[in-house]
Amino acid sequence: GQQVMQIPQYQHVQEGEDFTTYCNSSTTLSNIQWYKQRPGGHPVFLIQLVKSGEVKKQKRLTFQFGEAKKNSSLHITATQTTDVGTYFCAGPKTTGFQKLVFGTGTRLLVSP
Amino acid sequence: GAVVSQHPSWVICKSGTSVKIECRSLDFQATTMFWYRQFPKQSLMLMATSNEGSKATYEQGVEKDKFLINHASLTLSTLTVTSAHPEDSSFYICSARVAWQRNTGELFFGEGSRLTVL
Numbered sequence: 001g002q003q004v005m006q007i008p009q010y011q012h013v014q015e016g017e018d019f020t021t022y023c024n025s026s027t028t029l030s031n032i033q034w035y036k037q038r039p040g041g042h043p044v045f046l047i048q049l050v051k052s053g054e055v056k057k058q059k060r061l062t063f064q065f066g067e068a069k070k071n072s073s074l075h076i077t078a079t080q081t082t083d084v085g086t087y088f089c090a091g092p093k094t095t096g097f098q099k100l101v102f103g104t105g106t107r108l109l110v111s112p
Numbered sequence: 113g114a115v116v117s118q119h120p121s122w123v124i125c126k127s128g129t130s131v132k133i134e135c136r137s138l139d140f141q142a143t144t145m146f147w148y149r150q151f152p153k154q155s156l157m158l159m160a161t162s163n164e165g166s167k168a169t170y171e172q173g174v175e176k177d178k179f180l181i182n183h184a185s186l187t188l189s190t191l192t193v194t195s196a197h198p199e200d201s202s203f204y205i206c207s208a209r210v211a212w213q214r215n216t217g218e219l220f221f222g223e224g225s226r227l228t229v230l
Contacts, residue, residue, distance in 0.1 A: 045218035102156040
């Protein structure tokens with residue numbers, strides 16, 4: 001079945017260090033979305049990428065969509081303690097494009 | 113942004129009882145809502161798609177008789193976990209899109225409902 005994997009599963013960084021999570025889909029995606037879930041909270045939308053090779057930035061966050069539209073990455077420059085949480089990528093299900101299948105997630109811990 | 117509200121946030125019940133979770137879109141109408149389940153430190157797994165005025169569609173492996181979904185209005189979907197057992201203990205989250213985003217825009221999530229079955 002359709003799978004969306006993320007690496008690493010977990011990363012612990014010191015405040016100020018950079019962080020990257022990688023997302024790989026078993027199928028080609030029409031678009032990819034990224035969400036952040038704080039501990040004990042619910043997922044919150046960060047961004048959507050649609051075009052092959054697209055790069056978008058939100059302050060310290062840089063998102064990329066691969067040329068083949070099967071992978072994506074999220075890079076955070078100079079992490080802050082407020083970046084703590086789990087980051088999920090998500091793409092449309094092949095069996096129903098309005099449904100989203102979520103990646104396995106990367107949990108980020110930032111120490112001050 | 114759009115607001116989705118869930119109730120209750122926490123619920124503890126005895127094994128064998130049923131629990132109802134409500135999901136409301138507060139400032140928009142949602143013809144479709146999505147129910148996810150999340151076990152600790154795991155990803156979100158789509159359980160079912162709730163369709164206003166028609167039957168819900170369930171993902172493979174999800175028992176429709178156990179997880180009853182009703183979408184009676186454009187702002188309310190309910191999930192009832194029937195005859196709950198300890199293995200049903202989980203974090204249940206609903207989500208929806210605003211109509212103008214059509215079918216592929218961002219999902220707005222409720223706060224989630226943490227179910228513990230004793």
